[in-house]
Amino acid sequence: MTRASDPDFACRLELPGWRLVFADLALVDAFDAAVLDARLAAAETALRRRFAGGDPAADPALAALRELFKAAGTSPSRYRPSSEALVRRVLKGDPLPRIQPLVDFNNLVSIDTLCPACVMRPDTVHPPLLLRRGAAGETVTGFKGELDLDGKPVLADRAGPFGTHITDDHRVVLHAEHREALLVVYEPRAAGVDSAAYLAGLTGSILGLTVGPVRVFD
Helix, strand or coil, rough: CCCCCCCCCEEEECCCEEEEEEEEEEEEECCCCHHHHHHHHEEEEEHHHHHCCCCHHHHHHHHHHHHHHHHHHHCCCCCCCHHHHHHHHHHHHCCCCCCCHHHHHHHHHHHHCCCEEEEEEEEHCCCCEEEEECCCCCCEEEEEEEEEEECCCEECCCCEEEEEECCCCHHHHHHHHEEEEEEEEEHHHHHHCCCCHHHHHHCCCCEEEEEEEEEECC
8 A cells, every 4th residue: 555654655756847745535434425515515616706707727826737738748728637627617517526535525625726636546556656748659548538648747656657637547546435545736836836735724624534644746
């Protein structure tokens, strides 16, 4: 099992401009899904107020993400960062999907920070991790099928690429029975986002969902 709290947990960044924030997540018996659902609904309402009549792509965090996508070699209009895709969904009036508690928490983190985030099964990730540019011929298979990784920011381990800021490989996907996860938030450093502080502030706020410790790599 890989945990951010492991002393030898390591992540190296080859791509400039990024900061990666990791945290361990766990559900315990006291978990109350209604509390998380209420937090998600409140976050959706706050997001619609924040961007009422405005273009989300102009937000500093989303704009910085788009520039980092371009720098890696991919079009952010064709392949949107997952956080922007979630934001646009909510602004259209659609609620966030309720999939699995740890995945739902991940989506809460993403729309609150405006940064792509991913939750992974701890037993499927094999550090050291590396954030790099995807190479020709590399792919991941997400929920919409195979995604070509050439020119896209990717997160890889000893077994190869498993994550992008767009979607993640089926290798790391959580299912209904999973109670633990490794969370990663992909921050654009230029935007001044502090998801580490945000995650620390969530500690204890959702009954039965533990968050942390938090590890930061840049």
